[in-house]
Amino acid sequence: MGNITKEQIEITKVNTSKIESIDFNNLAFGQVFSDHMLTCDYIDGKWQMPKIEPFASISLMPSAKIFHYGQSIFEGMKAYKDSNDDVFLFRPMENVKRLNISAKRLAIPEIPEDYFMEGLKALLDLEKDWIPTKEGSSLYLRPFVFSTGEGFHASPSNAYKFILACAPSGPYFSGKVKVLIEETYSRSANGGVGYAKAGGNYAGQFYPTQLAKDKGYQQVIWTDDTSHEYIEEAGAMNVFVRINDTLLTSPISERILDGVTRKSILDIAKAEGINTEVRKVKVSELVEAAKNGSLKEIFGAGTAAVISPISGFGFRGEDYEIPEIDNAYATKLKNRIVKIQTNKTDDPFGWRVKV
Ligand SMILES: *Cc1c(COP(=O)(O)O)cnc(C)c1O
Numbered sequence: 001m002g003n004i005t006k007e008q009i010e011i012t013k014v015n016t017s018k019i020e021s022i023d024f025n026n027l028a029f030g031q032v033f034s035d036h037m038l039t040c041d042y043i044d045g046k047w048q049m050p051k052i053e054p055f056a057s058i059s060l061m062p063s064a065k066i067f068h069y070g071q072s073i074f075e076g077m078k079a080y081k082d083s084n085d086d087v088f089l090f091r092p093m094e095n096v097k098r099l100n101i102s103a104k105r106l107a108i109p110e111i112p113e114d115y116f117m118e119g120l121k122a123l124l125d126l127e128k129d130w131i132p133t134k135e136g137s138s139l140y141l142r143p144f145v146f147s148t149g150e151g152f153h154a155s156p157s158n159a160y161k162f163i164l165a166c167a168p169s170g171p172y173f174s175g176k177v178k179v180l181i182e183e184t185y186s187r188s189a190n191g192g193v194g195y196a197k198a199g200g201n202y203a204g205q206f207y208p209t210q211l212a213k214d215k216g217y218q219q220v221i222w223t224d225d226t227s228h229e230y231i232e233e234a235g236a237m238n239v240f241v242r243i244n245d246t247l248l249t250s251p252i253s254e255r256i257l258d259g260v261t262r263k264s265i266l267d268i269a270k271a272e273g274i275n276t277e278v279r280k281v282k283v284s285e286l287v288e289a290a291k292n293g294s295l296k297e298i299f300g301a302g303t304a305a306v307i308s309p310i311s312g313f314g315f316r317g318e319d320y321e322i323p324e325i326d327n328a329y330a331t332k333l334k335n336r337i338v339k340i341q342t343n344k345t346d347d348p349f350g351w352r353v354k355v
Contacts, residue, residue, distance in 0.1 A: 003114050004049070006122035011036075011052040013126075024132050027170035029304065030140055034130040034166040038119040041148075042109055042160040050119035052126060055165060063150040065157040072199035073102040074144035076303045079124055079166075079355070081131040081139075082343040087124055087355040090341045092117065094260045099143060102196035107156040108145055116143065120164060124355050127166055136171035136338075140304070146199075172305040179234060179298075180217040181283055181315040182208060186225035187233060187255070194255040202236060209235065217314055219300075223283060224255065230280045237300030237308060238262035242329055243289045244296065246275045261301040261337070267349060268336050274329060283315060290320035298322060299330045307334040 014035045022032055033055050040050040066072055075095045080088045096117060100110040120141070124131075131139040143164040149157030185208035188194020193201060205220070212220045219235040232250055233239055238259040241248045247269050252258045269276050289295035290313075298310040309330045312321040339345040340352060 003112065004118050006118040006125070009038075009050055009052060009119055009122040011122070011126065012054065014054040019129060022168065024137075024168065025134065027132060027134075027137060027168055029169045029172045030142075030167045032168060034127045034139070034168065036123060036126055037166070038123045038162075038164040040111065040115055040119065040162040042162070043158075045158075047109065047111055047115060047162075050115045050162075052119075052123055058161070058163075060148060061150050063152065065147040065149055065151060068152065069147070069154055070198075070200045070203075071106050071108055071147040071157060071160075072144065073099065073106055073108060073146075074142060074197050074199065075099045076197075077141045077143070078138040078303060078341070079131055079141060080342045081128070081133050083133070085128075086343065087128060087131060088341065088343055089120075089353045089355060091260050091264070091351045092120070092353055095143070098197065098258065098260075099145070102198060103145060105193055105196040106198055108147070108160055111145065111162055116162075116164075121355055123164060123166070130166060130168050132168050132170070134170070138169060138341075140167045140169040141165075142167065172308075174218065174305060174308050176311040177218045177300075177308055178216070178319075179219045179221045179310050179313045180212040180215065181231070181286075181313055182212070182220045182222055183228040183316075184208070185220075187222040189225040190254060192255065195252070195257055197257065205236070215314070219310075221313065229282055229284070231283060231286065232256050234298075234300035234308075234310065237302035237305070240265065240297075240299050240301060240329075241281055241286065241295070242297035243285075244294050246277055247329055248277050248279065248281050250280055251278050259302055261303055261306060264337055264349075264351065265301050265307070265333050268333055269329070271348070272332065272336070286313070287315060287318075287320065290322070295320075295322060296325055297328055297330055306338060 037055045041048050077095045103110045145162045147157030149159035222232045224230045300308040307330050340347045
C-alpha cells in the first residue's frame, strides 16, 4: 500500500447526473447503477493508473479472450452512510485480498491493493449521494476483472480490465427459502476453482438450480463432490446449521468460498456466548436432527442478503420443515452485524472502515 493516493485519480464526470430519476424509496437489489465507475487497464505488462469515468458501455473485439476462455473474477461489497453523512465500508481489505486470491488462481495479474482502495475511496467521494440510507439499503459495490486481450488460443490474455461499479440497492429479499440438497451436480471440486469468485462457478450453478426450482425449491445446498455426504454451501452463500443451541458451519476448503460474512458471524456468535463448532456437517445428521426436532435453524450467509433463513429442505424425495422459532440466531446475528456495518453500535472487532 501507499504508492498512490485518491487525489491522484483522474476523474471524467458525466454531463448530467441521472440521480433525480432514481426512486431511493423503492430500490431493488443491483438493478440500477450510479453515474460513475472506477476503471483500470492492464496493458504492456502492468496495471495502469486507475481512472473514474461515466458508467457506460464498453467495447470489446469478438476475439477478446473473456468470451472464449472465461477469465473473469469478481467481488461483492457494500458502502453505508449513517445519519451524519459519514461513509463506511465493512472489512474492505478482505475483499481486496480475496480478489487477488481469485486472480492468482485464474492466472490474472494481481491488482495493486492501493489502486483498488484509493480508487474506491475516490469513487465513493464522488458517488456519496448515491448511497441509500433507508434501513436494509446500501450502495452495493461490484469490483470485477476480465480478460480483454485477443486471440482464439486457449492461453492467458496479455490485457485485462478492472472495473468497480456501484448499484444503490434495497434489501436482498429472498422470501421463504426452501432448499434442495444436491447429490448429482457439484458446485466445485478438489483442485478446482471453488474457493475463487470466478464467474464460471456461477454459470455452472444455474442449470442445477433451475432443476431445483422446477421441483419447487428456491435454492440448492451443495454437497462435497466426492461422497455428497457433507453439506458445503447454500447457493452462492456459506451455510450455517443450528442443532439444539450449537451453531455449526463447515470449515473452508479449496471447494468452499472463504466468506467475509461467514467469518464475521462466527466471531459475533462467539462474542454473544453462542456455542460454535467449525466442522463438517453430514446430510444424514441434518435429516436425523430434523426428525427428532433438534434442527432449529439453517441459514445462508453472504454480503448481499447478510443472512438468509432457510425454512426447510428436500432430500431424496422427502421434505423436512424447520419450524419458525423465537429468538432465532439468524435474527440476532444479522441485527448485530448490520448495526456494526451501519455505525449504529460500537465495533469491538475493528471491522468498520470510515471512508
Ligand atoms: C461471495 C460468496 C460467498 C459469501 O461471501 P461474502 O464475503 O460473505 O460475501 C459465499 N459463497 C460463495 C460461493 C460466494 O460466491
